[in-house]
Amino acid sequence: MEKSGGSRAAVDDEVHGTPVLSRDQAEGYVAMVCFKHGPPRLHGVELEWTLHHEDDPARAVxxxxxxxxxxxxxxxxxxxxxxxxxxxxxxxxxxxxGGQVEISSAPTPSVAFLLEAAATDAAALGELLAPHGLRRGEHGLDPHRAPRRILRTPRYDAMEDFFAAIGPHGPRMMCSTASLQVCVDLGEGAEAVHRWDAVHALGPVLTALFGNSAVMAGSDTGWASARLRSTLATAPPATFAPVRCADPVAQYTRMALDAPLLCVRRAQGPWTAPPGLSFAGWVAEPHRVGREPTTADLDYHLSTLFPPVRPHGYLEVRYLDAQAGDGWVTPVALLTALLSRGTTVERVLEATEETADRWLSAARVGLADPALTRAAAAVVELAVSALAGLDLPGAVAEEVARQLQERIDDATSRRCSA
Known part of the structure; x- marks a missing residue:
């Protein structure tokens, strides 16, 4: 969810960075740090798992x-x-x-190296856990336990209070979910807009293909991806996918500045934010916090936003459920293949035109939605063709293609027998 829990030791002084004195200044800063244009070259992956005792998966860690x-x-x-x-x-x-563990790879231009490095470190993590009777979960949502926070930091104290006032989904997202996150470069010029649109348009299709979080705390939720359901409902509308538009940079910037503050870093005292205060509101009324906001505060605020795709200068694709075992390889290869060429990106937008806004249907019923099955079949066909353009070993590309086709065949078979 985030690389730092926000300890007090990291806040030596309440004032960091350059003061933010106007909304225009804030908008320019967000556009600069979140949307760094450049040739699409690097890839990264973040693998997250719930954690369980081998002898009793329901026992608290x-x-x-x-x-x-x-x-x-x-x-x-x-x-x-x-x-x-x-x-x-x-x-x-x-x-x-909630005790979920995550590993974050270094960015690399080689997809083959990325998969190999992530697999090596995932295995190393398993070797660290096993002698202590611990194992990683195999789903995007804890199927054994209710949410329970074990990590205590000022950031998470404030966030839990904020989310709890909205409903149960925020605490679930914080403490019970595990995602697979793929990081890709934004691109440049018109290409950047198309890649932004494509990674969002793929969200419902990939959610349907890889939904892996139907059970929560021992009960069937009735959702194919109850993890995504909780994530979308954590702090709407900031957690919703954006509507496709001509200027996604301005759109995201407005959302980020108008989103309520989840916390305010302080050297002393709790990090609770004034109720209902957005970052733009802090800029306009600094007395409500007791000081002017800074660019460092804005950076921190951006880290507390949880949309399905989060721009960090690169694009962090956050909508995929964690997969069992080495099942994460297939969605990572699929997504990188689909974004590997501009022509493929254009065809992705065509293939997903009917389903780009079907987030809730994808999370609820997955490939039982006929439109999502059709789009998924088209996307898989594109991806299998594009795999040849990656630097993957032949055996890996063949196995990815096999697994993708198997998911489409299974969905089609279930529909025919229904």
């Missing part, structure tokens, strides 16, 4: 369990004295509020 298992790889939110060493292939381990 404690922070001390994590500290022992992760050792020198533990983040400082788990062990303040940890050196937080990277795993063998360079990924850093982070821990989410």
């Amino acid at each position: 404690e922070l001390t369990d994590l500290a022992r298992a992760l050792g020198p790889h533990a983040p400082t939110t788990v062990d303040p004295h940890s050196p937080h060493l990277p795993l063998p292939a360079g990924s850093l381990v982070t821990v989410e509020p």
